[in-house]
Amino acid sequence: MRLIKNYEAGTYEVIRQFKSKKNRVRLIKISDGEQVLELIEKKFAKTESLENELAMLKRLSDMDFSVAPCRGRFDRVLLYEYLEGVTLCEKLEVAEAQETSRSGDTVMPGKEIIDLFKKTIDWLNRLHQKTGLAFYDINLRNFIIRDGTVYAIDYEDFQALTAAVDYGRLLAFTLTYRPSFTQWKKALISELEDYLKNQIKADLDEIRLEKEKELVRIKKRRAKLV
Incomplete structure (x- = not known):
């Protein structure tokens, strides 16, 4: 060519x-x-x-x-x-900004952003089932949304780890994108944990343990930058 x-x-x-x-x-x-x-x-x-x-x-x-x-x-x-689309990170930021700007005491994530995260979980679940590997580099910028389909990029860090590692890291990173630990993000995490438990049939206790491990690592990394 x-x-x-x-x-x-x-x-x-x-x-x-x-x-x-x-x-x-x-x-x-x-x-x-x-x-x-x-x-x-x-x-x-x-x-x-x-x-x-x-x-x-x-x-x-x-x-x-x-x-x-x-x-x-x-x-x-x-x-x-070049996959001309929007990263999952950008979708998260826009959805939270739009939905929390509405009036009312209760702010809940909308169906669109919840569905996009569920599609990302489905992509990871299929990966775990087909390869026995974890994606590991769970950066929301590594997932591109194009015409409603989730595409993953960056494939160099796949590792022989449990599926719970991927899911725990996904939840931890989602919680800590700024603004971190908002009520909106916590509500999103609750929806995703329910999906992981009831649809993916994943071990939620193991996922939460991996989430807490990653939250500790994130805190340490950010402390070094201060």
């Missing part, structure tokens, strides 16, 4: 750089006449991490998981199709 060759030649435009602690992740635009292609360029700090991600991506793709298609590999770089 000529557009990809243009990438190799360095003839592309950087549109945006994304937050990433481990790797360099950018949205780039490659043009060739009337053809324009937007891709996510992910440059890995370690080749081993790239190999892990590529192997996991192939495994998930073969099982028809909703993942970002890979369009090329160059040294320590993977090029992904």
Whole structure:
């Protein structure tokens, strides 16, 4: 593909750089006449991490998981199709801001945001059932909502851990996105715990234990930044 060759030649435009602690992740635009292609360029700090991600991506793709298609590999770089959507983190922030701005004493999460989190849990549950692995890197920015479908990105940190680790981390991170521990977020967590217990048939005690462990880790990380 000529557009990809243009990438190799360095003839592309950087549109945006994304937050990433481990790797360099950018949205780039490659043009060739009337053809324009937007891709996510992910440059890995370690080749081993790239190999892990590529192997996991192939495994998930073969099982028809909703993942970002890979369009090329160059040294320590993977090029992904740009999934133009909204992150679960952004959905969470917008939903809480809109719903808590309404008048009234009782503020409850709406059906849309609850359903999106349930779809994320369903994605993780299928992962656990099919692979026996945990996603582990439960950052809400690693889940993209596009046309009502949840897509997961970032596949280098999958680990042989229990499903409760993923669910506990999901609940902990959701609670601590600013503004943290609001009544609205606590109500959302209650809805998700009910779903995990009654629909996923997960061990809620184990999930809550993992949630508390992650909350302690989050508190320690944030204390170091002060």
